[in-house]
Amino acid sequence: MYTEDNMRMDMPRPNNGTRKDRKENIDMSIVSKKSKQIPGSLIREMFAMQAGMKDVISFALGEPDFTAPQHVVDATVASFRRGETHYTPNTGIPALRKAVAATYQARGLDYQPSEILIGAGAISLLNLACTAMLDIGDEVLLPDPGWANYKGLMMQVGAVPIPVKVKEENGFMYDIDDLRNAITPKTKVILINSPSNPTGGVASAENLRQISDLAKERNLYVLTDEIYRELIWDGEPYTSIASFPGMKERTVVVDGFSKKYAMTGFRLAWSAAPLEVTTVMTKLLENVLSSVNEGVQWGGVAALTGNQDCVEEMKCQYRRRRELIVKGLNNIEKISCLWPKGAFYAFANISGTGLKSQEFAMRLLQEQHVVVVPGTGFGQGGEGFIRLSYATSEKSIQEGLRRMEAFVKGL
Incomplete structure (x- = not known):
């Protein structure tokens, strides 16, 4: 059947000008509208702005300043020396x-x-x-403030991110009524990040029980990012929402080695999900990654099955740094900071200074050479706050706080 579309294809095409003109037209459209809308990382932007500056104290990147444990490195190197330099199963090596x-x-x-x-x-x-769970137009409830990449991920797969404000008075975790009020007929997934980047908040077992009840009541699914699970500083032990009755089958858990074992450069993590979801995710992984290299996977086996003293040593240092930075922030006039219950971030309230988050961060960098991340880099709910990573030395924390106090006094 000869359709209107066939007619369009058969019609003579207009002369688009010179070769140069055509190239310019192509260059204008080679990047999709969708990708242009995906926000960049303000964390990386702030980090890049310090380039060329001298004597900079950076609280920007959420990366442990420790090196990976030696037994993990040894296991990785040993694998490569055994000649294990080939493809691995899409799912990962069985031992891991x-x-x-x-x-x-x-x-x-x-x-x-x-x-x-x-x-x-x-x-x-x-x-x-996200690709496995979400269709175009599905809505995902996200914490605001929350890790900025979540929003970009949802947009990348055609889903709609719906920010739900998490308030300081609630420890920066979801209020169940706010969560309920954000649900629409298009809502499919609730995203949880506990312990939280950027706030250090940790969801209580009671809060997670309420969310699990809501998910079952409204037939929703949960994506829980538990990468900071082992970095809990006080209060009750960590609880995963997947542990509640009826939740394992409707939850995808993501966790990994970067934060607990200081293995950021290994690029190694895992998901735990119902077999149906894992099977689909494996099929999708083949299209974008194929497989993870074998050496780092054996490093992961060594991390999980080996001596955990290295983890406790790192956690001991994080605790000292946490105490140093939070006490120091609370001693600065016009600044206050909740005690973070997990991760290695302090989310300080700077609204008393009268400055917006981005202006505070920019001026602090320019005037005192101290890098922090504006709270608005994590959503509009972060206005009036700054994030400081205390995954850095105690000496740097002390000097950074001294400079910050001098900056605030000079306002």
């Missing part, structure tokens, strides 16, 4: 999937190795989970 499943079983969560998928960093698995 078994080791990950064992960590859940030790916590009372019955995940089988077949429900574990190995990826190149938590971000890759969050991406795969």
Whole structure:
């Protein structure tokens, strides 16, 4: 059947000008409208702005300042020396999937190795989970403030991010009524990040129970980013929403090695999800990654099954740094800071200075050479706050606080 579309194809095409003109037209349209709308990272932007400056104190990047444990490095190198330099199964090597499943079983969560998928960093698995779970136009409830990449991920797969403000008075965790009020017929997924980047907030077991009840009541699914799970500083032990009755089958958990083991450069993480979801995510992984290299996976096995003293040593230092930075911030006039319950971030309230978050951060960098991240880099709910990573030396924390106090006094 000869259609209108066929007619359009058969019609003579207009002369688009010279070769140069055509090239310019192509260059104008080669980038999709969708990708142009995805926001960049203000964290990276602030970090880049310090280039060329001398004597900079940076609280910008959320990366441990420790090196990976030696037994992890040794296991990785040994794998390469054995000649294990080839493709691995899409799902990850069996030994690592078994080791990950064992960590859940030790916590009372019955995940089988077949429900574990190995990826190149938590971000890759969050991406795969979003692609597997969400259709174009589906809505995802996100914490605001929350890690900025979540919004970009949702937009990248055609889903609609719906920010839900998490308030300081609630420890920067979801208020169940706010969450309920944000639900529409298009809502499919609630995203949880506990402990939280950027706030250091940790969801209580009661809060997670309320969210699980709401998810079951409204037939919603949960994507929970638990990359900071081991970095809990006080209060009750960590609880995963997947542990509540009826939630394992409607939850995708993402976790990894970067924060707990200081293995950021290894790009190694995992997801734990119902077999149906894991199977789909594996198919999608083939299209974007194929597989994770074998050496770093054996490093992951060593991390999970080896001596954990290295983790406790790092956590001990984080605790000291946390105390130093929070007390220091609270001693600066016009600044206050809740005690973060987890992760390695302080989310300081600077509204008393009269400056907006971005102006505060920019002037602090220009005048005192101290890098912090404006709270608005994590959503509009972050206005009036700045994020400081205390994954840095105590000496740097002390000097950075001294400069910040001098800056505030000079306002």
